[in-house]
């Protein structure tokens with residue numbers, strides 16, 4: 001293993017755990033002391049009121065439930081519908097996979113402001129779009145492992161806000177790259193509690209054994225360019241100071257060494273996260289309510305966690321970095337790596353763990369029936385990639401394309417790779433200076 005691979009592995013194994021989710025809690029503002037505690041608790045949360053139109057007319061309920069509100073929860077539950085989820089391309093109601101009720105945003109309004117959560121720079125850089133109100137009741141509320149269905153290339157995360165209401169169980173387990181974090185909100189009733197995670201992370205809600213767990217879910221979209229998202233998800237996910245990383249120093253030293261890739265080449269790193277991808281055209285007015293339209297180049301991905309950090313290291317050294325999707329074959333969740341064989345002809349799609357060469361196009365890849373279609377769509381640029389990490393394979397636990405929280409959307413997740421162009425050594429002096 002060369003020095004860069006080793007430094008990269010060290011970096012990924014030491015930073016991989018804490019960089020895919022974060023959470024916190026905000027104490028409720030005491031309801032009997034209006035205004036008084038404002039200065040002591042700048043981030044305290046006023047009671048949260050939901051209004052909806054349901055059986056018998058208009059209703060409202062305020063959390064935490066006090067006085068008359070205590071009797072209103074059954075009405076809210078009654079006006080919710082059994083929560084479905086996406087399985088492959090279908091909307092499925094299956095209480096053995098998800099047992100909960102939910103209300104769509106078309107049916108209710110809530111006065112909770114997600115931007116008070118104290119997440120750094122949230123309002124400027126993120127659109128938090130309210131998605132659903134969910135209720136998981138004892139004795140059987142739960143939602144098995146799934147990933148949140150991507151809706152747009154700029155969607156990078158999910159936010160779950162747990163309203164203050166007594167319950168037991170119902171832990172939210174978020175998994176990524178063999179690590180997991182559990183957010184257990186059963187013990188604290190005097191606070192709004194929240195968790196945010198990158199949306200391609202698998203998560204599940206454990207059985208609610210007492211009471212009712214009431215949540216608001218939000219889709220998080222990047223408002224601005226990926227680079228501006230650094231530090232977004234709070235302290236824990238703050239970008240590492242790239243120049244202080246051993247990886248930075250090792251890459252810098254390699255670039256300064258004329259013997260390292262004298263002729264130049266391409267380094268490849270398989271991304272830790274999966275990314276939503278579509279083939280839509282570039283100009284997408286996604287926030288018409290704000291009067292804005294964002295230019296989203298096809299190839300731009302809102303990089304997440306360690307992927308962002310790795311890209312930042314190479315960019316900080318002045319290198320050209322691209323992120324490309326990995327081509328996928330039709331009717332298979334396994335990835336295909338296309339490579340040029342010894343023969344002149346295309347080898348066809350081989351599901352292979354071949355590490356030497358891969359077909360990478362300017363546009364990324366997509367599901368194609370035949371290699372010819374891929375070449376038609378994307379051209380036939382071939383690059384010799386030196387992979388610094390192992391090729392990732394899907395395994396039986398990979399639920400990305402199977403269990404979503406919504407079916408049949410136009411986006412899917414794709415595996416991606418970071419490609420770094422290493423100029424010939426004669427041209428590298430400007431990098432290390």
Ligand SMILES: O=C(O)CCC(=O)C(=O)O
Nearest residue numbers: 134160172205215217405
């Ligand atoms: O209520 C929650 O904790 C999250 C629900 C969820 O994962 C979803 O709706 O996709």
Ligand SMILES: [Fe+2]
Nearest residue numbers: 147148203405
């Ligand atoms: Fe979810």
